[in-house]
Amino acid sequence: MKFDLSRIQIKSYVKYRAIFLASGAVHIFFLVFFLLIQHYPLAIFNVCSVILYVAGSFLSVPKGSDKIKYGWILAFFVEIMGHAVLASLVMGWDAGFHLYATAVLPVAAYLLFLTTSSQRFIFTMGAMILTSSILMGGTMWYLNYYEGFFQVSERFIRSIAYLNAIFASVIILAFTLLFVTEVATMLSKLNTANKSLEYIATHDALTGLYNRHSLKKLYKELEQSKEPFCVILGDIDDFKKVNDTFGHDCGDMVLKSVAKVISKNISEKDTACRWGGEEMLIVMWGEPEICFDTVTHIKEEISELDVLPKDSHRNVTMTFGFVFRSEERGIEALISAADNRLYIGKRSGKNVIIKENADS
Numbered sequence: 001m002k003f004d005l006s007r008i009q010i011k012s013y014v015k016y017r018a019i020f021l022a023s024g025a026v027h028i029f030f031l032v033f034f035l036l037i038q039h040y041p042l043a044i045f046n047v048c049s050v051i052l053y054v055a056g057s058f059l060s061v062p063k064g065s066d067k068i069k070y071g072w073i074l075a076f077f078v079e080i081m082g083h084a085v086l087a088s089l090v091m092g093w094d095a096g097f098h099l100y101a102t103a104v105l106p107v108a109a110y111l112l113f114l115t116t117s118s119q120r121f122i123f124t125m126g127a128m129i130l131t132s133s134i135l136m137g138g139t140m141w142y143l144n145y146y147e148g149f150f151q152v153s154e155r156f157i158r159s160i161a162y163l164n165a166i167f168a169s170v171i172i173l174a175f176t177l178l179f180v181t182e183v184a185t186m187l188s189k190l191n192t193a194n195k196s197l198e199y200i201a202t203h204d205a206l207t208g209l210y211n212r213h214s215l216k217k218l219y220k221e222l223e224q225s226k227e228p229f230c231v232i233l234g235d236i237d238d239f240k241k242v243n244d245t246f247g248h249d250c251g252d253m254v255l256k257s258v259a260k261v262i263s264k265n266i267s268e269k270d271t272a273c274r275w276g277g278e279e280m281l282i283v284m285w286g287e288p289e290i291c292f293d294t295v296t297h298i299k300e301e302i303s304e305l306d307v308l309p310k311d312s313h314r315n316v317t318m319t320f321g322f323v324f325r326s327e328e329r330g331i332e333a334l335i336s337a338a339d340n341r342l343y344i345g346k347r348s349g350k351n352v353i354i355k356e357n358a359d360s
Helices: 012-036 040-059 066-091 099-115 118-145 154-202 216-224 239-246 248-265 288-303 331-347
Strands: 229-236 271-276 279-285 318-325 353-357
Touching: 012 040, 012 066, 012 099, 012 154, 040 066, 066 099, 066 118, 099 118, 099 154, 216 331, 229 239, 229 248, 229 288, 229 331, 239 248, 248 271, 248 279, 248 288, 279 288, 288 318, 288 353, 318 331, 331 353
Parallel strands: 318 353
Antiparallel strands: 229 279, 229 318, 271 279
16 A cells, blocks of 8 residues: 555644744753753853744744744744754764754755745755855864863763764754645645546536636547447427526526536446537447447436426436448548438427438
8 A cells, every 4th residue: 555645734823833843842952961961151152042942933933924933944944053062062073963954954945845935945055055064164163173172081072972973863853754745735636636637627616517718638549449339419309498497596407417417327438528508528448239228228317317397297308310421531520410300300290210221
């Protein structure tokens, strides 16, 4: 079973709050760490960081404007960069605090992606990448010549470096997955919207059948096909009288009911189209005998529809012009031939199927 990332739906404010609170939790860990090694300036820095993230988790969401959220994202970036630089200068490069200067970038990209316009996203991310590069480059240059301000054992440095590498890797992985999930969700919504627009463009709004303008692709397929098929053009008998006598709502009900009968009886490969007004065009693949039997069944089922008022003493009926093509013949010519058969059927008493072999 294929896993669909687009099914994961998380509200925007939940994401913001989770990110801020998770960041606060990491800084609580660092607060304890710096208290244990008795480096109180960085411990105080982390106290301020925890307060910042707790406040941000509530003040930036859920009803904050995009400008407010943008400001908190910048504050988030500045705090991470400040902590990465100071902790690296204090503990040295080998402690791994510089890794957060890289890990913050996918987090910032994700938050900006949810919040800002494309232009602001590009500008801000460019500025953040440049800032991170300059600060970390400067810090690394300094530490090449000078040791960290606070000396601890090499074993202790190695242990905190492992933890920082794990934390940074988890952050990058988590927000890469979140970003991919967000993109998958947006693509899924876009595909759904495109399918909806395509359906609206190709189908009749009232009956749900294809509309006349959507058949260009089918025409090409019919012209190239060597398989036998039939073209049937049907017209609801005395439809104008139905509208005039019972109203347009009743007329719409008749159209929808007739379309439902047609759709129910044709195969998935066949095509039914509202040709215009009360006319329906059907393209049915197969030999003429089988197609004719199907159209006969459709005509009989339409005659049994109970959609007109009972006191009207009349039934819905439909007349069909039926044309078969087993060899090469243009689709326009086939439709014209079906229309001629339909006209003959109307003149001969209606509620009939007038058949013609288009190759005869």
